[in-house]
Amino acid sequence: MMRSKLGRVTIREVASAAGVSTQTVSRVVNSRPDVARETRDRVQKVIKRMRYRPSALARSLIQQRSYTLGAVISGLKYIGPSRTLNGITEAVEEAGYALLLKELPRIDTTEITPVFDALISRHVDGIIWAVPEVGDNRKPFTSLPVNPGVPIVYMTMEPRAGLPVVSIDNYLGGRMATAHLVEQGYRHIAHISGPLDWWEARQRMAGWKDALREAGLPAGPKHWAEGNWSSASAAKALETLLQQYPQMDAIFVANDQMALSVLQSAWRRGLQIPGGLGIVGFDDLPESPYFCPPLTTIQQDHYTVAKIAVAEIIKIIESDWKGEASLERKSVVVAPALLVRDSSVRPGK
Amino acid sequence: MMRSKLGRVTIREVASAAGVSTQTVSRVVNSRPDVARETRDRVQKVIKRMRYRPSALARSLIQQRSYTLGAVISGLKYIGPSRTLNGITEAVEEAGYALLLKELPRIDTTEITPVFDALISRHVDGIIWAVPEVGDNRKPFTSLPVNPGVPIVYMTMEPRAGLPVVSIDNYLGGRMATAHLVEQGYRHIAHISGPLDWWEARQRMAGWKDALREAGLPAGPKHWAEGNWSSASAAKALETLLQQYPQMDAIFVANDQMALSVLQSAWRRGLQIPGGLGIVGFDDLPESPYFCPPLTTIQQDHYTVAKIAVAEIIKIIESDWKGEASLERKSVVVAPALLVRDSSVRPGK
């Protein structure tokens, strides 16, 4: 059994072994109808015997289509991005595509050219830009149009005209969390925000502010403090709030990791939760139901959102491919859900 | 400026625009020395102006080398695998390779042929098999040799002769955790294990058992219970242990997520930790220092291990490429670290 170097069996080798032309082998591999049953069977047997694996590379080159998607992410060490990636890989797989993954070393980078080059040079059919909007990291897309030659779907950013964006409604989440605390009878509801160069952090905070304003409750500069998503930062923020907002009876914390830290600090000071201080988080970590006490939180379904993003990009690719009039690029916003557990349920209410 | 369809600028277009042959453009792109300065400058200008991006696909085809690695993982929704992937992406990037990612829908699947085909058909230069060993999911590799035609490095499995494996020493971790509790003066140290079809779970448990035996302490069938890594499962396991091992004064819990649940149950029952019950976990989640009380745990550096795995695969690829005698495939085992926090430090000791 002759083989080319590196052990890759070529279509030509299969063809000659089966006594047909490469074209016929190609037809069999792609299950085209116009092959005689007998021929097909014979070729298939040879394919199996020689363990022939068609080269997707060669096919991509000629078809100008790779059935490969590029995904750009950042912060894989956090749970959010990995859940997102989880959804992406699954959806991509189901759609019959492969996935080329790029992780940005810094989330707020504006240097995206090398990333594009790496993806485009490998002929990806489309790109999912799953890096959250932080600082100016959307500038390269909005100011000077990159026109990378392939469609891009963006995740987790401010919807912009003409760009297909898939996001969770963080503003709504902030409102829901705060409204829930108001309903529970809390009247001095503080906020520990995420880092405010993050779009998501600003949205959650805006939701908090609007919900309080509408309820006629205070939401001034003394009533919130900025964290950086980490548990450590929340301990400091709590300190600040305790000083500058002594009447505070509840906090909407911008993520569960920070909320956990607030729980710990409260436990250390003998502060009762939810009696003395009501807490609502954001994210719904797998651990959150097992905090002391179990944490009320806003659930973001990264997974579903990722699936939507993949569906969108594939829709665009297929329509471009069919030469249809380019699809209008619309945005999708997914509502989060409130999960009520113990940390926010006022006793005796 | 003429372009082929799909907006891809070809080397031929650049060549004709610069008034040279494609060969010369190729030389410039690959920074070969044998080009006149003047020609090089001119070509480079045209490349920039036309935004020419060489096709890595075409190059891969001819060079029989793609500078792309395949990574196969599972359970991306858990923190461990995503940390691993985090390390992989970073190391792969630094080495100048791209990464094709496949996530297995089920961790214990033995159906690996389609996964290989997808990777091999895209000409990956090597594969990192980062799926933990569970049940029989290593059978396909060990019984009938797959010989996929490219080198594979395996992560998180029992070292086997002839296969390059990179793992954390889970057995040692189990010993360290248990020995620490013994040192603290605990004498009835139970274990909540992971699911025992997982190699890692068996290793951790073996470490617990051996450490106790050597200390002359009991480690019988009544002294441990099986969990499934989830917080919920640990609550049940604790129930069981409390009944069948009433003298129990400490527990080595096989991961932090389960340990958290033990902490919560203890808090509910008014059981003091570490006074009434000492706890050591395994993993070191980012949240673990913020539990109530802060959790002593075994830190696994997934990140570093992943970097080692990438370094190994690239070493093998390069040596194969240079036609050197195939490298001996050796295994690497990385020691974990004990992180002592409050949950295991006996008061008054």
Added chain:
DNA sequence: CTGAAAGCGCTAACAC
């Protein structure tokens, strides 16, 4: 230093 020819593995378009 530069270019022409051949071909990586495959498929589209056409012939028979």
Added chain:
DNA sequence: GTGTTAGCGCTTTCAG
């Protein structure tokens, strides 16, 4: 039904 020809975008080899 099946084979032949051409060529995807690039690099290798060999002339000049």
